[in-house]
Amino acid sequence: MATQKLYVGVKLREIRQKLGLTQKAFAEKLGVSLPYLNQMENNNRPVSTGVVLALAGEFGFDVTELNVGEAERMVTDMREALADPAFGDLEPSLADLRLTASNAPALARAFLQLHRAYRQAHERLASLDEALGREEARIAASPWEEVRDFFHYCDNYFDAVDRAAERLGTEVTSQPDRFAAAASLFRDLGYDVQVTGDGPMRHYDAERGLLTLSARAEPPTRLFQLYHQMALLTQDDLLDATLDLARFQTGQARQIARIGMANYFAGAALMPYSPFQRAALETRHDLEQMADRFGASIEQVAHRLSTLQRTGAKGVPFFFVRVDQAGTITKRHSATRLQFARYGGACPLWNVHRAFEMPGRFLRQLAETPDGVRYFCLARDVSKPGGSFRAPVRRYAIGLGCEVRHADKLVYADDLDTSKAQAFEPIGISCRICQRRDCHQRSVPPLGNPLLVDHDRRGVLPYDLGT
Structure with missing residues (x-):
């Protein structure tokens, strides 16, 4: 056994504590010096053959309990966890991992449990898993x-x-x-x-x-x-x-x-439902005309359009979103097939982000999501002044859109050619769940896909996505 260099200090310390012995008394029974026992308990020196025999002879201890299999499995698990991109280039040495597994197994287990919870949470976010709302969900x-x-x-x-x-x-x-x-x-x-x-x-x-x-x-x-x-x-x-x-x-x-x-x-x-819906049809969803007619803001009109879901009198199914200058979604609703990510910002290829660059203008976009559905998207910046020189101005951008089959009901789409596939820009929902392989704005790889790295070839991204 000595040739295996058993570093089982934690186990040795647990044995001593169960016996209710001080280090000095324990060292005497094992036939070693106090400094030597201290070094073994702190994994600075391996457990010798003499100590193993003394444990069996003096205390009747089953030496098979000194098996290092659990520690080695823990080391393997930690290496796997540390391969997560969340840790970046951090790569603790194998010796450090073994030392942690042997000296601080409780800490190692806590680390593994924390990483497991982290992975579960991100997998739920990536798949829009509604387990977050279930009674049995841990989060x-x-x-x-x-x-x-x-x-x-x-x-x-x-x-x-x-x-x-x-x-x-x-x-x-x-x-x-x-x-x-x-x-x-x-x-x-x-x-x-x-x-x-x-x-x-x-x-x-x-x-x-x-x-x-x-x-x-x-x-x-x-x-x-x-x-x-x-x-x-x-x-x-x-x-x-x-x-x-x-x-x-x-x-x-x-x-x-x-x-x-x-x-x-x-x-x-x-904006009462029936008069508002009539105005939407009469003006062909001209936000400025409707805002003037109802004494509302453009944002209020756009938001209200996304709520026209009365049975027997539904309006055009719209999605509505509001983002701040950091790209964080602060309001969201969709009566369309397009659903926003529960967390984080919107796709950077979406025109709502460009609205901050061109204040006071309506920006139009024909877009296609990875599922092949095509949309007409409208975006504009909105500012909320504070009412005085020193009061802060809150700036947002709003996005309003519908499936392209409804575009003929919107005045904004009159001169757009929706028959050409090339006219539609590819957009996604969130990088973590978007499967587009050649997106030049991708920030992170999608979860669940292995990465294929070829050192001799570079495309849009420094990696390819496996299946």
Whole structure:
């Protein structure tokens, strides 16, 4: 056995501790010096044949328990884990790995467990696995994600809320001064509203029954916030009944969803379903004309178009997305086959990212996803000024699109030739799940594909994707 140079310090220390012996007493029974025992327990020296025999003779210890198979398997597992691209060029030596497996097996097991959880999480993200929402899933969705999924799986359309908002908003929409008309309705309900230059965008004082709106906000925003507060004050039972359907796991998720539901009501009141759908057909989805007709912003109009999912009166199925300057998706919804990645940003080849470069312009794009579906995409930047010189300006870009078979219903697609395959740019969803082999903007390889590296050949990428 001595020729195998057994470094089993942890096992030796466990034996001593089970026997309740000090290092000095244990060393005496093994017939070795205290420094020598200390070195063996710290894997600075291998366990000698004499120590192995003493363990068997003095304590009746089964020496087969000193087998190093577990440590070697752990070393193999760690080497495999460290091959993950997440660790970059970090390559601990085999000696370091063996030392870790022998000296700190609990730490090694914790490392392997952490890496396993990491791999599972990324595999779920890559495949858009809905296991994140299952009760048996080990990783629970955050309240924000839970709310996002609730709106997504309801197709971002809530019939009862939408119809209640339509009844309220239709009366106001026909008035020349929409805000004054909505404020009058608010006062008829027993509340008051005023616009002031100071304070937050919206603040409701329950004791005084007073709603204060910021004069610095754009008129569409002020009207939207007025409708939002009306929803909270007058549609309490309706909102609660709708949220009961979600069965959220936490109270925090329900509170977040309540804000989202009040926002939904506000948008549906600002742009009532039937008049809004008629306007969409009349203007052929001209966002600027519709924004002017309903006193809304271009972003509000684009978002509302993606919610026209009423049974028997559906509009063109659109996707809608909003991204910030870092490419992070901050709003998303799709009534089309195109679905956005749950995490991270959108495909860099998509025109929504170019909107920041050409402010104030509508950018058009014919695009094709890896599944062969073709889309018409529209993008534009939107800015949200803070109302003063030193106030920050929030900048976003919005994207609106539909399958190309609906393009004839959009004024923006009139002069585009949708019959030529060459006119469609290839886009994806997320690099980690996109299978395109020659994308010049790919940031990371797709998960699940082996990489084929040829040192004598370089294409668009420094590797090829296996199957």
